[in-house]
Amino acid sequence: MTSPKSARPDPSAVWLTPEARERLEEELETLLSEVIPAAEAAVGAASSQSSSILDNGDLTAAMEELALAERRASQIRDTLARSSAASSPVSADVVEVGCVVRVKDSFGDVEEYLIAPPENRVRGVVCVSPAAPLGAALLGRKVGDVVSYKAPAGVVKIEVLSIEPYTG
Numbered sequence: 001m002t003s004p005k006s007a008r009p010d011p012s013a014v015w016l017t018p019e020a021r022e023r024l025e026e027e028l029e030t031l032l033s034e035v036i037p038a039a040e041a042a043v044g045a046a047s048s049q050s051s052s053i054l055d056n057g058d059l060t061a062a063m064e065e066l067a068l069a070e071r072r073a074s075q076i077r078d079t080l081a082r083s084s085a086a087s088s089p090v091s092a093d094v095v096e097v098g099c100v101v102r103v104k105d106s107f108g109d110v111e112e113y114l115i116a117p118p119e120n121r122v123r124g125v126v127c128v129s130p131a132a133p134l135g136a137a138l139l140g141r142k143v144g145d146v147v148s149y150k151a152p153a154g155v156v157k158i159e160v161l162s163i164e165p166y167t168g
Contacts (some may be wrong), residue, residue: 015097016083017168020120028076031069039066079119092163095138097130100166103138103147103158114166115139122168 016024043066046059095101095115102112113128114120115135121127128135137149138160145160 012082014079014082015116015120016079017116017120017122017166019122019168021080021083024076024080024119028073028080031073031076035069036066036073039069042066079117092165093142095141095160095163097139098166100125100164101138102161102163104161105156105158110161113138116166 039062042062043059046056046062049056049058092099097115097117099115100112101115102110104110112126113134114122114125115130115138116127118127118129128138130136130139133149133151134156137147141147141160143160143163146157147160148155148157150156
C-alpha cells in the first residue's frame with residue numbers, strides 16, 4: 001500500500017453542502033436574534049438580585065448560558081468563513097472531502113459514506129469526518145485500494161469500490 005497524497009490543498013477550508021450552510025446560517029440567526037439576547041436579559045435580571053456571583057446561582061447559570069451561546073455563534077461564524085474557500089470535488093479519481101465512497105469490508109458488507117465534516121449530516125447518508133480514522137484512511141485513495149484503519153473493535157480492512165462527488 002502506498003501512502004495517499006493530500007486530497008485537500010487548504011487544510012483550513014471547510015467543505016459544506018448548501019443544505020449544511022443554510023442550517024448553520026439559520027442556527028446563527030437564531031442565536032443572534034433570540035438565544036443571546038434572552039441570555040443577556042437573564043444575566044441582567046439575575047445580577048439585579050445580587051451583585052455577588054457566589055450568592056447568586058441564577059446569575060451563574062445565566063452567565064454560563066450566555067457564554068455557551070456566544071461560543072457556538074463564534075464557532076458557526078468561523079465555519080462559515082472558512083467554508084467559502086472550500087469547493088466540491090470535480091472528479092472521482094481519488095477520495096477527497098465531498099465525495100461519496102462505497103466500500104466493502106472483509107465480511108463482504110458494502111457501505112456508503114459521505115466524507116465531510118459533521119456539519120454536513122444528511123438524512124439517509126452516513127457522514128464520516130475526514131478527521132476520523134475511517135475518513136483519514138480513505139482520503140487520497142482510489143477505486144480498488146485496500147485500506148486499513150484502527151476502529152474501536154480493532155484494525156479493519158476495507159476495499160474502495162466507487163467514488164462519486166456528492167451532488168445532494
